[in-house]
Amino acid sequence: MLVLNRRTSASLLRRSAASVQSALSSFQPEHDAAVGYDGVAAGIDFRPGFFGTCANADCHSGWLHLWRSRSVPVFEGGWTCSPECTAARLRGAVSRELDGRGAMAREGHRHRIPLGLLMLEQGWITQIQLRRALVAQRAAGSGRLGEWLVQQHAVDETKVTRALGVQWSCPVIPLEGADAGSLTTAMPRLFVDAFSALPVRLAAGKMLYLGFAESLDPVLAHAVGRMTGLRVECGVVRSSLFRPAHTTMLNAKFPSVELIEATSATAAAHSLARSVERSHPIASRLVRVHDCLWLRMWLRPQHGPLPETQSVEDVVCSIVPL
Numbered sequence: 611m612l613v614l615n616r617r618t619s620a621s622l623l624r625r626s627a628a629s630v631q632s633a634l635s636s637f638q639p640e641h642d643a644a645v646g647y648d649g650v651a652a653g654i655d656f657r658p659g660f661f662g663t664c665a666n667a668d669c670h671s672g673w674l675h676l677w678r679s680r681s682v683p684v685f686e687g688g689w690t691c692s693p694e695c696t697a698a699r700l701r702g703a704v705s706r707e708l709d710g711r712g713a714m715a716r717e718g719h720r721h722r723i724p725l726g727l728l729m730l731e732q733g734w735i736t737q738i739q740l741r742r743a744l745v746a747q748r749a750a751g752s753g754r755l756g757e758w759l760v761q762q763h764a765v766d767e768t769k770v771t772r773a774l775g776v777q778w779s780c781p782v783i784p785l786e787g788a789d790a791g792s793l794t795t796a797m798p799r800l801f802v803d804a805f806s807a808l809p810v811r812l813a814a815g816k817m818l819y820l821g822f823a824e825s826l827d828p829v830l831a832h833a834v835g836r837m838t839g840l841r842v843e844c845g846v847v848r849s850s851l852f853r854p855a856h857t858t859m860l861n862a863k864f865p866s867v868e869l870i871e872a873t874s875a876t877a878a879a880h881s882l883a884r885s886v887e888r889s890h891p892i893a894s895r896l897v898r899v900h901d902c903l904w905l906r907m908w909l910r911p912q913h914g915p916l917p918e919t920q921s922v923e924d925v926v927c928s929i930v931p932l
């Protein structure tokens with residue numbers, strides 16, 4: 611008599627559950643779409659339902675998980691049946707991000723024309739004005755060249771901002787009509803503060819303008835784009851306008867954030883999986899931002915280009931080896 615061993619029967623049952631799910635897929639959404647605006651804005655229910663298959667490729671629970679009553683958590687488009695399977699999925703995602711797959715670890719070196727030289731070439735300042743500003747900057751040992759040029763009345767701040775835009779090949783972003791308070795779910799407060807970034811406005815519900823006063827941070831912009839599904843355009847903001855707007859933003863209400871320090875990638879994955887198991891998100895995703903890992907968890911469906919403050923939780927994890 612043919613006896614199926616447990617593994618074989620489990621795998622068959624899993625395959626049969628998968629085939630039922632595939633039959634249903636014509637009218638069930640892909641879970642990945644749930645995170646993005648288009649999917650959730652359409653009011654999609656992205657619970658995997660009774661026939662959901664555990665997203666952990668090495669799941670050993672087999673058909674048993676069909677009887678488990680959980681439909682969350684969902685991480686990167688896949689439901690996991692147990693804390694062990696969630697941990698396995700997070701280990702994979704942490705390793706992907708730390709290897710630089712998917713993440714933009716750092717921008718390659720790009721030569722940029724020095725600001726003073728650029729302004730000289732544009733005919734905005736004279737050699738004497740440039741030399742005087744450089745001498746003052748060197749003597750003081752602080753301050754940016756643009757600030758010294760403005761202080762010495764060689765040029766006004768608008769020109770310095772324009773020059774920064776040319777230097778970075780990016781637009782100058784005006785702050786008129788900016789509503790920082792409505793953009794606090796674009797990224798954790800920690801990033802706004804640490805990377806001196808200012809989410810300025812959303813255009814057509816698809817493009818997020820991210821302002822900087824001095825130098826751009828394409829790594830942060832790339833990570834925010836991956837997390838939110840928005841196209842992120844960087845630009846420079848006039849320095850005197852940037853500072854008060856930045857302070858206002860830092861005082862606005864952000865989603866709750868948990869800060870984690872881990873001593874290894876394994877420990878980071880373990881802590882992040884614990885957060886996912888604790889919050890039971892209906893969607894979650896991990897991206898790397900410089901040396902941090904940013905986990906975002908959606909607790910409720912998102913109905914706009916950005917989630918509401920109360921509907922998401924962030925976890926920022928840094929790995930500090932002992």
Ligand SMILES: [Zn+2]
Nearest residue numbers: 664669691695
């Ligand atoms: Zn599983």
